[in-house]
Amino acid sequence: MGDGAVTAHSTIGAPPTVAHGGRLDAARRLYPDAPQPWIDLSTGVNPRAYPLPPVADEVFTRLPDDDAFAALERAARRSYGAPAGADIVAGGGTQAFIQLLPRVFPAKRVAVLGFTYAEHAACWATSGAEVDVVETMDALAEAEAAVIVNPNNPDGRFLEPQEILSAASRMSQRGGLLIVDESFMDFTPERSVARFANDAALIVLRSFGKTYGLPGARLGFALASRSRAATLRAALGPWAVSGPALAIGASALADDAWRAGAAQLAARDAARLDALLAQAGFHIAGGTTLFRLAAHPNAARWFARLAARGVLTRAFVEKPDWLRFGLPGNDDAWSRLAEALESVDGG
């Protein structure tokens, strides 16, 4: 969930700090005079959330039982298209798996296809691995474990399933692991490798909170071979997902009509956002339907000016020309963004 961009080598006991979007609390302190309410465009979370179904008190007052997990995982299996030979494991957000993977499947040499969501490299580095952030698929080949974020955050770079499966096949031959973080794949399911998750080298991560606009529920999934999935399930232990997340997730993942509609709305909004940003002099450098990556020589000044007007975007320390914009969620947010982009000279 969320996103970061600090690539770090580290050792056990000195965990690297990763910057994330969604830090309205920090923004409020830095820009106390910004108009209220803040328009938070700093994440890739769908602002048109899945309508929260009524949640029975019992989901809080009882321990979630195996049947509740089974129902959720059935809905996820169908929604993501998991093949018969794969299993699917629910956890408290994609991040929970990113934290867990280096501990459960330790590796000494790890490669991450960058520039990308920084938590992958950070968590592997914290486990004591030597982590290389590489630029090409070929450069993944020597690692014991490799990470690909597809589509990539923040630039939206897409790899074809065939490229990923070729890399998985090479990994397989030497018992390695290929993690494919598909946190932003829900609106382009035809490009997912979830349907190949029975491959012994593959672990596919899926996020619930971003697409469904409910990141506070804390829900994510790992798809993998039965053997790897059993190891992950044992490492998470019982009751790794809250009662409300189990109930809401099972409803939402069964609702194909909502997802189809959400994909259309997000695509429309993404195009509208591109037009606004282009008009203000930004170059659209990429993104997915849930966020757009915009480049500008004065991106840092734009960040500050937008923040002073109560619009929070995502800047990247390592990429000073970039700003990432999530989708505005309502008419007021669109107006505030448009005004903020017009009212200042970005030059």
Next chain:
Amino acid sequence: MGDGAVTAHSTIGAPPTVAHGGRLDAARRLYPDAPQPWIDLSTGVNPRAYPLPPVADEVFTRLPDDDAFAALERAARRSYGAPAGADIVAGGGTQAFIQLLPRVFPAKRVAVLGFTYAEHAACWATSGAEVDVVETMDALAEAEAAVIVNPNNPDGRFLEPQEILSAASRMSQRGGLLIVDESFMDFTPERSVARFANDAALIVLRSFGKTYGLPGARLGFALASRSRAATLRAALGPWAVSGPALAIGASALADDAWRAGAAQLAARDAARLDALLAQAGFHIAGGTTLFRLAAHPNAARWFARLAARGVLTRAFVEKPDWLRFGLPGNDDAWSRLAEALESVDGG
């Protein structure tokens, strides 16, 4: 959360299976003709749940931010009486910490003061540790890491803070770790060692869901020295607690009046339960105010007979004479239990 009782040695990749209470799904399958609704007395969860406060949609639609974690941890720090030199870390249930500790603070020789909640031994064994379940405090002395559940589940055995601090002091001298699982301590705070959690050897675990009757929220805490707490926090990663759990937990932990009232009600109910069980021929072998441990030569037959009447209790494979009873939560549950206990000849 919940409880188990299978003590197991194991190796990585072959996680032991632990039995738990709260498995109404399984009970329904085993006893399909039992009268509805089931009366679930198989857990130690308070049936008088903290009244759920209204939860804003925003706790689901936004990523929980640092301020929300800080507010919850402030409330927990005050409620549990954490000392200045200690830090408190929120996670998705006590079980999340039990899973995490062997990975974060690895040890080869581990001792667990038994007979107790089985997940401690199971999780250490899964990490590759050699785990001894011991019967005396002295027998903990040789281990690199030791676990005490206080008050103990299921028999309610209490250790005085001074005994625990002595053990911690011995552990400290050789850099060891003493984990004190205080999941059932909330109604006897004067006996807690949370106020000594700045001790470098100590990690104190506290459960939210049991006392507050909201185990589905998935919330628990670890109190430890700043250094150990920082390591735990980094291992959990960002957003390890859901938005609703953060909001509900912060409210509930600030509500001393509710907790005081809940303690009185639970004590009254525990005495009432003891009387009912004694009348039916059980010997009260121990327990806490949230559950009672009852012994009977025909405990297994009692389990089956109660289950056939829709009353689920907790049996222990290793302790065939024991049944554990949680508190009935309403008049109907009390009546159903009383009738079930009267209607059969337990002999």
